[in-house]
Amino acid sequence: MIRLLILLLLLAAPARAEDSLRLVLPEGRPVVGEMIRLTVRGEYDGFIALEDMTFPDSAAYDWMQLLPDDWRDERVNGVQRRVFERQIAIFPRKPGNLVIGPVSHHLTKAEGATRREIVVEAPPVTIAIGPYPAPGLPLVARNLKVTDELSDDPAHIRDDQTIHRRITITAENTMAHLLPPRPDLREKWLISFTSPEKRETRLTEKGPLAFVEWEWSLRPITGEQGTLPPIRFSWFDLAKREMRGSITQPVIFGYGQLGANIGGSTGAVSRWSLIGVVAAGAALALGLALRGQGLRVPDWRRWLPNPHSGALRKAAAEGDLLELRRVALEYAGHEKRFGRAVDPASLRRLDASIFAAEGNDLDRAAFLRELSGR
Template sequence: MVKWIAVFLLLLAGGAHADTLRLVVPEGMRPVVGEMIPVTLRGEYTSVIALETLTFPGSDDYDWVQLARDQWRDEEIDGRTVRVFERRLAVFPRRAGALTIGPVTHRLTVVGADNLRTPLEVVASSVTFPVPPVASLATEGTPLAARNVTIADELSSAPGNLRDGETLVRRVTLKAEGTLPHLVPPRPAMREPWLISFAAPEQREMQLTPAGPVTTVTWEWHLRPKTGEPGVLPAVTLPWFDTVARQMRSAEIPAIPFGYASFRDNRRGIDRLPAGQARAGLLAVAAGLAAGLACAFAGLSRRRRDDMRRRLRRLSPFDPTRHRLKRAVRGGDLTAIRRAAEHYLSRRRKLGRPVSGRETAQLDATLYGRAGNAPEVGPEMAAAAVFRHG
């Protein structure tokens, strides 16, 4: 009798040890701040479960969201039927440094001998990731990390051919795959001295998919020029980190011309001035230039002064961002080099100079590539790639 009791207790203990829970995460992952980490809680149980409860722990170090309902199913493992539990989540690091997820406890009520119900706690051990910072031009915060980012720009009418007094409605929809709504950067400013701008309340929505959350943000502006004088509303660049290619990219709200059609028609009438009046106008311009470019520059509108400064910067042989990049190379810090390279490339974009988008590919692979697969790039090689492609 004692022998059978011992065998029964041994089997009971063996069944308890067979109940396991673990955190399943991608191998070799080096997530950046804000990047989605797919996490699966997987339990394998041989006990008969009557009740269960599991609460994923919150933390100041990450955000998280559950992607789907819990799944329970039977599987054949090592020749025996096991009750499998799975919960799929997405975790998003809030800051750089060491990120620890877990431990996680699954509290069960199991049915034992004589239908007695007893509590059982199964614990999944914690996992830790190194989270590097993302080097970017965005000093106000961390750039968006996503699998893909697209921008749709809708205009209520042709912005450069508005009717007198007409208000343009501009609606920009940003769609980011693999991120949460509050991780998308705030609405960009759309202001100019010659523009009246009113921003409608923004809309942020999230849809859960098996691959992770998909966030859609809609921004809307009502825009009207203060005068009929035409202008250009400049482009807005939104930097983001591509978690698939492991490199920085830029999404752009394009520049648009702005103005009333009547002003352009009036200018066409001026172009048809009689020859005598045209010569008098040229003489007046020449006299103004002779009186001094400084006075003429001071009398320009703010927008025209900004345009002139931009043209002068483009013609200037001195590039402060290139100097900062070379100084970062001498320091040898790859993160500092990446940040200086983004400043250098951003200046080239603003000046209309060619930028291929591949300048920092090797450097991004070294900084953010998966462990074991990232190439080693030295400071001089990184800078050479930026200058060669840029």
């Protein structure tokens, strides 16, 4: 009778559940680049003294942990368990069947004075990933916002004034490296100096928030009106499940009287240009005549003086860096047309000095030597 009573008590007692770990995926069919919120859930028995779990990297997805690990006591199927949950954001890189896992959780359990190490493994899960619904780099987000700020009105720019432009993009439920690359603001009538890019992913209560900021210092170098065209940013809207886009407004530069415009060259430059053209024409005519006689003629243009040399030295002596850059570009263009080398690093250093925050620090004598190779 006693044995039967013990057997009945054992049968009536709840069975001791085994430790388990699994990966929980949401419903739906995500597209490439879309954030998938994955939950790693463990249900354990006993006292856990130490634990370690590393989520696996893969060439098929990017990932990040969204929240700190959550440990709590919970009754599961009538049994008190120690529950573990980790929230992971997965960003698939290509369409097709995405396999995630397996994931292993290394546990150290304390049982009285002894400790026991075990490994609990979650089997892999598979989710179908749809293609990104547009050409180009995928960008899937929610509440994407583009701001375009100017330090002043470029339509009424003053002589020698620099306009600072800042474009910022913020987007929910994506990562910073998935945001677009920096736009190119190069124009023939404009010099631009780019500040270092700021790009980061911030964790919020709603999930990851991607952020990128670009900044340029812009200065026109001609007296003509110019326009920076609109910039379009496209993305797949998670709320509406459709493609959307944001377009910046065109930036129109209007000028007063720029002293250093294309048509404002000095008389000395014009005279030297005329002399250079006449000399080049004479050399060319002589060369053609000799070639008509079957003779090989060297390219005499290489020995012709650069007609912009005088204006270059004058601009360097006066210290007007904007005028110096204009003349230096004319000088460099002439040198290249006549097959002579020009140091591009010297022009880059000149641009950096133009936009230097603490004023002009350019060694103008060294600049002339570097540009002319002497």
